[in-house]
Amino acid sequence: MRCLTSTIVHHNITREMDKPDFELKGKRNRPVSVNSASGLKTEMSEVREVGIRVNELSKVNSIWERWETLASSHENREAVVHWVAGEEPIRWTYGDLVSAAKSIASKLKKCGVKRGQVCAIIIRHNPFFYPVYMGIAACGALPAVLAYPNPRLHPDKFRQGLEGMSKRSGLDWILTERELVGMINPLVQTAKSTIRGFYFPLEWPEVEAPSNKDIQLEASFVRSDPFLLQHSSGTTGLQKPVLLSNGAVLEHIVNYAKAIDLTLSDKIVSWLPLYHDMGLIAAFHLPLAFGIPTIQIDPFEWVLAPQLLLEAITQEKATLTWLPNFAYNMLADKLSEDKLEGIRLDSLRLLINCSEPIRHSSHQKFVDRYVSYGLNPLALSSCYAMAETTFAVTQNPPNREIPHLVVNREKLASGHVVEAKPYESSRICVSSGILIDGCQIRIVDKNRIDVTHGVVGEIAIQSISMFDGYRNYPQKTAEVFDNGWFYSGDLGFCHEGNYYIIGRQKDIIIVAGKNIYPEDIEDMIGSLIGIIPGRVVAFGEDDETLGTEVISVVAETNAKDDREKQLITNQIKLACISIDVNIANVYLVPPRWLIKSSAGKPSRKANLDRILAEKLQK
């Protein structure tokens, strides 16, 4: 009898975790070796097997089918290494994982989950997250991983966001932890709610691992069947539900594996949240479909102790990881030498920067810090990706230094790429790589016409792994699709086949890889006492030290004395906590200070430029 015990792993509670009754095959305390010692013969057989694997992926109809095949052919191969700070990791083999997923699937069906329904998963870092996710897929339902609410986010705001998502995406079920019942229950009770119910799968009593004949799973998947639903990151109510088919994900795994020369010797490590495409697709679906291990670190633990990533790389000899730019700064600047004792990064062959603008200085400082710990500078790589294309569109080829261009800053701001002369104000643009198979890019102007070489424009994409549209949001889908091309809203240019991403058309702020919508901030602050309503702008300011943007706010006020202004500043910062936004800089200005756009509203860009100019003068 195997069972799933209530092993809720939380980074803040004691570590006396109930050992799962579910018996995991393979040794608990040492990695399952996948490399033999026989050198070239192994290498050749691995190359052959990689080729076979890629061919297999091209033939299967669904991700679930692929997982079942791996569980059958490679039962004892390591699939997921669930990492917990200061503890022995929990190791899932493919066999155990799929078997557990089938148990979950059986339970889900008994609970009423049907094919095509959306199951939101709101669960923290937990070893049983993975079979829950896979069990949903086994039913033919769509898993949708959502972020567990940050303690700073006001419960009402979390509920509003979830309600908005429910109406937009049509959430059917919520699989979560009992602590959230107070927040979620009202959603189910609401008359127009799509949510049929919620469950706490981590608490389910013993579930017998059934034989194949006991479970009637959805046997006939086709590649066009919807597979997962992913919500774009953002603040309340503005999330877009990206629907991906089995075919889109499978095609992407084939093409992206080729782009990064993925082999059976690879081992992926990640602290990235699984509600984000980089974490979910690159660090979870890619390895699990390809048949290599993924080491999963708790994002909450990582931000408090970034050395966890380096320890996992050292101990597991991990070869690939993906990071947003700010993480390079954090790892380079915030870890003292004593925390790096024993760290070796020799095994790492690709460290891929993605999900926010890449800063050359961040890479430089990371290399400077870690080359003496065995880091190969050529391991630093980059890609450009988004949920709408499943993940990557471009990738810097392995073992190639990432190209960069030093361009005239002012000319770039006006949309032209011109190499900077030594005495000119410059910006270093870092390449996000070349196209991966199955993707095409055009750089277009506001009228969606191709620009000439050396001009910045919006990036339009065609991809064999394109999403099936924003679920239940045809209007938004129509806005971004035109004649087979997806218009990303990102700005960039192409130079010698390399793509450089330099910003966004819209004013979205990207802080530590997370999209923040300035409208949410402005609405919140505009309602505060002491602020003139409608006279607030929020924008991102580049922070070279942190390697990311920080949020700044300019607000008009009638307040004159410093004490009153300080109180207003504190009030602004506190108010924004409730929408899980940290304001780094508050600029209080007198009435009529803000520059308006031609539409009569305060212009974010113009006011950002004004603030920066005033700072330079001081």
Place this chain on the structure above:
Amino acid sequence: MISEKLKSVILKELKLDEFDIRDDTTADQVPGWDSLSHLSIIIAIERNYGIRFKGYEILKCKNVGDLQRLIDSKFP
């Protein structure tokens, strides 16, 4: 009880003039104390007190009170 020294280190790092920090205050309640600033605060504490936090001691702190007690334990 939170010492004035610890309170001062935290406020200075977060560029706050004043904020009521108590035993049961958690990071999410303090303006500016997020994932990007957390390590800076910890480093500032280590520097100001001349101490080093070992392993994952910090992960066990649920609030500022726990952090104060952890600091105090470094001075037997």
